[in-house]
Amino acid sequence: xxxxILIDLAKKLLREKTVDLIIGYGSTHYPxxxxxxxxxxxxxxxxxxxxxxxGNNLARYLKYYKNTQHKIALMVKGCDSRAVQVLxxxxxxxxxxxxxxxxxxxxxxxxxxLQKQFPQASPEDFEWKETGWFYHGEQIxxxxxxxxxxxxxxxxxxxxxxxxxxxxxxxxxxxxxxxxYLDPIDNLSxxxxxxxxxxxxxxxxxxxxxxxxxxxxxxxxCFADSTQPQWVSPAPxxxxxxxxxxxxxxxxxxxxxxxxxxxRACPVSIPIAQLPLKVEAIIREQFQFEAGxxxxxxxxLLTYRENDPGDFVx
Amino acid sequence: xxxxxxxxxxxxxLCHWCSYAGADLAGVSRMQYPPNIRVIRVPCSGAxxxxxxxxxxxxxxxxxLVSGCHPGDCHYISGNYYARRKFYILKExxxxxxxEADRIHFSWVSASEGQKFSEVVTEVVNAVKxxxxxxxxxxxxxxxx
Amino acid sequence: xxxxxxxxNDLIQWLKIHQKNFLVTxxxxxHQPELLCDQSKEIKNIKEALFLPWxxxxxxxxxxxxxxxxNIQPSASxxxxxxxxxxxxxxxxVLDRVFLQPSETESGYAARRQGLKMVIVGCxxxxxxxxxxxxxxxxxxxxxxxxxxxxxxxxxxxxxNLPEQFDIMEKGTTLNKAEKEEIEVLRKQMEEKANQEKLxxxxxQGLYDLFEDxxxxxxxxxCLNCGACTFLCPTCQCFDMSAEGRLKGFQLxxxxxxxxxxxTLHASGHNPRPTFKERVRQxxxxxxxxxxxxxxxxxxCVGCGKCIEICPVNWNIxxxxxxxxxxxxxxx
Numbered sequence: 001x002x003x004x005i006l007i008d009l010a011k012k013l014l015r016e017k018t019v020d021l022i023i024g025y026g027s028t029h030y031p032x033x034x035x036x037x038x039x040x041x042x043x044x045x046x047x048x049x050x051x052x053x054x055g056n057n058l059a060r061y062l063k064y065y066k067n068t069q070h071k072i073a074l075m076v077k078g079c080d081s082r083a084v085q086v087l088x089x090x091x092x093x094x095x096x097x098x099x100x101x102x103x104x105x106x107x108x109x110x111x112x113x114l115q116k117q118f119p120q121a122s123p124e125d126f127e128w129k130e131t132g133w134f135y136h137g138e139q140i141x142x143x144x145x146x147x148x149x150x151x152x153x154x155x156x157x158x159x160x161x162x163x164x165x166x167x168x169x170x171x172x173x174x175x176x177x178x179x180x181y182l183d184p185i186d187n188l189s190x191x192x193x194x195x196x197x198x199x200x201x202x203x204x205x206x207x208x209x210x211x212x213x214x215x216x217x218x219x220x221x222c223f224a225d226s227t228q229p230q231w232v233s234p235a236p237x238x239x240x241x242x243x244x245x246x247x248x249x250x251x252x253x254x255x256x257x258x259x260x261x262x263x264r265a266c267p268v269s270i271p272i273a274q275l276p277l278k279v280e281a282i283i284r285e286q287f288q289f290e291a292g293x294x295x296x297x298x299x300x301l302l303t304y305r306e307n308d309p310g311d312f313v314x
Numbered sequence: 315x316x317x318x319x320x321x322x323x324x325x326x327x328l329c330h331w332c333s334y335a336g337a338d339l340a341g342v343s344r345m346q347y348p349p350n351i352r353v354i355r356v357p358c359s360g361a362x363x364x365x366x367x368x369x370x371x372x373x374x375x376x377x378x379l380v381s382g383c384h385p386g387d388c389h390y391i392s393g394n395y396y397a398r399r400k401f402y403i404l405k406e407x408x409x410x411x412x413x414e415a416d417r418i419h420f421s422w423v424s425a426s427e428g429q430k431f432s433e434v435v436t437e438v439v440n441a442v443k444x445x446x447x448x449x450x451x452x453x454x455x456x457x458x459x
Numbered sequence: 460x461x462x463x464x465x466x467x468n469d470l471i472q473w474l475k476i477h478q479k480n481f482l483v484t485x486x487x488x489x490h491q492p493e494l495l496c497d498q499s500k501e502i503k504n505i506k507e508a509l510f511l512p513w514x515x516x517x518x519x520x521x522x523x524x525x526x527x528x529x530n531i532q533p534s535a536s537x538x539x540x541x542x543x544x545x546x547x548x549x550x551x552x553v554l555d556r557v558f559l560q561p562s563e564t565e566s567g568y569a570a571r572r573q574g575l576k577m578v579i580v581g582c583x584x585x586x587x588x589x590x591x592x593x594x595x596x597x598x599x600x601x602x603x604x605x606x607x608x609x610x611x612x613x614x615x616x617x618x619x620n621l622p623e624q625f626d627i628m629e630k631g632t633t634l635n636k637a638e639k640e641e642i643e644v645l646r647k648q649m650e651e652k653a654n655q656e657k658l659x660x661x662x663x664q665g666l667y668d669l670f671e672d673x674x675x676x677x678x679x680x681x682c683l684n685c686g687a688c689t690f691l692c693p694t695c696q697c698f699d700m701s702a703e704g705r706l707k708g709f710q711l712x713x714x715x716x717x718x719x720x721x722x723t724l725h726a727s728g729h730n731p732r733p734t735f736k737e738r739v740r741q742x743x744x745x746x747x748x749x750x751x752x753x754x755x756x757x758x759x760c761v762g763c764g765k766c767i768e769i770c771p772v773n774w775n776i777x778x779x780x781x782x783x784x785x786x787x788x789x790x791x
Contacts, residue, residue: 028773030587035773036681056772060683185410194412194450205503205512207716209685213771223365225721227701231365232372234699235513235713237454243368246411250364253403265771267687268503275407282406287399301403304395309402310385314421314434455703455711 002165003050006075009101009163010045013073019099023061024075025054031123032111036061050075050165051123052109055147057261059083059215062093071097077105079259081158082292083215086255089295092218102161104169106133107142107150108260112269117144130169149260149273152181159293182278197242203268204241206234210262210272211248216255223247249275254300256280257292322376322442326351326435327366329359331389332424333381339428347432348439351379358382360393364404367418371451377417377442381434384422394422413450416441460603462618463631464638467493470608470615473627474499477539482508484542486763490584491610494541504765505546505693506554508538509571513713516567516700520707531709533570541578544600545591545763549693550577551602553750553759557696576624577602581609581616588764590777596761597653599646609642616642658758658784663751665787666744672786678779679739681772686716688766688774694746694759697722717742739774747780 006024013019026037026047034054038061039045059080065072076084081102088095106128114121118135127134133142143151156169185193208224211217223231224244231247232240256276263273283289286309287300328334334355340347356362359382370378380401388394401420409415419441421434465473471493474481478496485503488495495501502508518529540547558568582591582598591597601607603620606627610616622628634642689695699715702708715722718739723732732738750759760776767775 028775029778030773033773038680061681190409190412190414192412193410197412203503205690205714207685207687207690208719209683209687209771212683212685225719231369233453233455233703233711233713234701234715235455235711237513239372239451239453242411243372243451246407247365247368249407250404261771265683265685265687267691267769275411278410279403279407282403286402301396301399304392304399306385308395308398310398312402312405312420313398314419314437455709 003048006050006101006165007045007048009165010039010048010073011042013099014040014042014045018071019073020070022048022073022075022101023058024048024073024101025050025056025058032109032114048075050103052107052126052128053111053123054103055108055261055264057083057213057215057259059087060213060261062087062098062215063218065097066092071099073099073101075101075103076158076161077103077259078153078155078158079105079257080215081160082155082257082290083259085160085292085295086216086257087218089299090255100158100161100163102158102164104158104164104166105153105156106169107153107156108147108264109145110147110264113145130167147260147264148181148271149258149263149277152277153258155293182274182281185274185278198238200270200272201238201242201245203270204236204238204245205268206236206241206244207267209265209267210245213261213265214252215259215261216252216257217248223251245272245275249279252276253279254283254287254289255291320447322350322439322445322447323374324351324377324379324435324438324442325370325375326353326379326381327356327359327362328353328423329382329389329394330355330357332383332387333359333421333431335425336381336423336427336431339426340431341428343428345428345432347435350439350442351435358388358390358393359397360388360390360395360400362397362400364400367404368451371413371417371448372453374448374452376445376448377419377438379419379421379435379438381421381423381431384424387424414445416445417448460618460620461622461628462616462639462642463628463633464611464614464616465627465631466614469630470494470627471496473630480536480538482538482540484540484546486543486546487541487580491580494580504691505540505542505549506696508540508575509550509568510554510558510696510698510714511567511712513711514567516710516712518709519702519704530566533567535571535574537574537576539576539578541580543582543763544579544598545582545589545596545761546693547577547579547602547605548591548596548600549761549763552757553694553761554696556754556757577605578625579605579607581607583610586764586768588767589762590764591762592653592656593658593777593780594758594760594762595653595657597649599649611638611642658747658780660756661787662780662784663748663756666748666780666783667752669783669786670740670744672783674783674786675740676736678782679736682718682735682739682774683771684718684720684735684738685771686714686718687769687771688776689716689718689742690714691765691769692760693763693765694761717745739779743776743779743783746776 010022021038021040023038025034027049028035032053036056057080058074087093125136132139232244258277260273266272283300289300367378382394419438423431475496478498481499483495483499483501484505488501515531517531520527558565579601606625607618608615617631619625697715699713701711703711724730746759751757
């Protein structure tokens with residue numbers, strides 16, 4: 001139902017030349033996967049889809065158009081819209097060049113969980129109503145199949161959009177899962193935490209899928225590719241892997257919009273979103289700042305207060 | 315019990331205008347403090363990129379000390395305020411990642427606080443020594459540079 | 460060629476005896492978890508066993524006014540490597556060709572290769588992303604030097620040309636005539652299907668001629684230019700070298716990816732593959748054009764589909780090739 005509204009809107013935008021191109025989601029040969037597509041003809045708009053497998057953060061593609069003149073329409077979920085806000089704030093693109101097609105998002109489905117819990121399912125078996133998720137008409141626990149980052153979503157509604165597809169959600173559907181993602185690590189001792197992270201970092205192959213799928217990693221030359229000076233070596237040793245992720249997390253501090261695209265992109269299933277999500281939780285608590293929610297407040301690392309936490313300093 | 319003869323190597327990033335001067339004062343005043351630090355002078359604590367701290371740990375530093383001017387006294391007005399925020403986040407992240415909290419230290423030492431500087435260094439060395447040589451985040455390749 | 464069959468329990472017993480020396484690929488562990496013993500090592504990518512993610516080639520130091528180089532003698536203990544036919548084909552037909560050329564043998568690879576005994580598990584659960592038959596493979600592909608095992612009724616079929624290397628053959632029982640025929644028929648069916656669906660012969664040259672086509676731009680737009688596909692691909696073989704250490708150190712060889720922007724960056728600053736379009740085009744052409752043109756029709760892709768499975772944007776090399784093949788000679 002929402003798809004037809006979306007397609008009509010897309011056709012209208014292209015027909016009336018409100019925009020030059022539309023970046024959105026298209027379907028693939030595989031039932032549980034979508035792909036990012038770019039269209040510039042009205043006929044191509046029939047290819048657009050909107051379903052709980054639309055996992056990519058499309059704001060990532062805006063960097064290709066930074067210096068062009070195109071007017072771009074972009075399909076944005078809550079988290080993606082926040083990413084666009086951060087890009088606007090960081091002067092990466094001008095607002096008048098964008099038409100944001102907001103999507104009211106019930107959360108994305110994790111394919112691994114799906115295969116485990118519902119091996120025979122097809123996309124039509126699931127339905128999202130305002131009261132929750134339904135499988136073959138019966139209500140199910142979203143923890144069984146939703147992405148971990150979506151289970152703790154605080155922005156199901158895009159904070160900024162030009163047109164909304166779907167209805168505004170009055171509360172975040174998953175408030176109860178807020179703590180589950182990070183608490184297990186909070187409760188470990190220092191050595192246990194290290195063991196847990198070492199185990200994960202051993203899996204990392206340094207493919208940079210996490211970095212490249214992130215809309216906010218748009219540096220022309222990443223520190224990881226720098227050879228003069230070399231901060232991390234190209235070899236995927238566990239310590240350099242962890243260093244890469246820790247430094248990237250510091251670069252995302254105050255900018256991460258918690259979309260989880262990094263974790264979905266990881267080919268070896270490392271729960272990599274936990275690192276920036278923890279930093280964002282700290283920033284929310286101590287500095288009362290959330291990236292991408294408004295254009296006025298200064299980025300946390302570009303400002304200060306007299307009474308900032310300072311007990312850790314001797 | 316075997317007495318360990320291992321001594322930690324601490325990399326100290328000192329801001330030129332306050333902490334470095336404070337360390338210098340400690341020196342000319344002949345104040346005694348452990349010789350474990352290796353000083354790197356930076357213009358301001360706000361100029362310290364977290365990458366430097368990571369690099370120090372990567373190269374095998376057993377501990378890192380970052381020291382700047384007191385809040386309100388920064389030679390560049392507000393550099394240390396930004397530093398305070400940055401390092402708060404960095405420390406929380408490193409501790410959450412499983413790095414021992416006592417390996418990374420921060421302090422405000424002014425140019426006249428030679429005594430404080432020697433106390434800070436003593437405190438840092440005493441905190442790092444029981445942790446043993448750093449092995450987390452140390453690069454696997456040992457070469458001369 | 461010796462063949463036989465063995466019960467599941469006996470097979471697992473044999474695997475347990477050798478488990479410490481067994482490397483098992485993730486694909487096998489996923490589809491037949493009973494074949495992965497506790498002390499066997501699971502590897503994500505078959506090439507990790509031979510072409511290491513990072514490797515020291517030689518040590519060097521500056522002394523007496525000159526560079527002194529000490530070769531590192533690679534050694535490898537004898538091991539078994541259990542994988543699917545597509546992955547094993549990547550070793551025998553692609554990586555061996557690259558790293559074991561008579562003129563430029565890589566000693567580390569050669570040493571590890573020598574001690575490796577292949578166990579090929581016939582593929583009975585193809586993924587929706589698989590396409591080995593398009594590129595000359597088939598789910599029952601085997602090599603005479605390897606041990607081929609295939610789930611067969613409730614037991615396993617065994618086959619090898621080197622029974623002295625695989626003592627499991629002694630524990631097997633012989634097949635009766637009907638069973639032998641059944642295996643033959645199955646094998647033939649697979650081969651026929653593979654031959655029918657294989658890409659046409661003119662594809663390598665045809666793709667080469669389409670180098671300047673506009674379609675590459677559309678095809679490559681969504682690619683994120685990470686290296687996930689190349690690092691999980693069993694045939695990708697690009698590597699980077701760097702000298703770690705100034706006056707004393709070692710030469711480091713690591714995996715590199717043609718998808719990385721700096722892959723073809725020259726010292727002058729010029730980059731012949733500056734955008735995603737050139738890099739994606741190069742990846743497709745390398746596997747489906749340059750490699751087969753040089754290696755008498757053998758594709759540099761084994762059709763395992765791993766890249767499609769893990770690509771964050773579901774970039775599909777099979778679809779890309781099929782799309783471009785349609786344009787060869789303007790066939791529809």
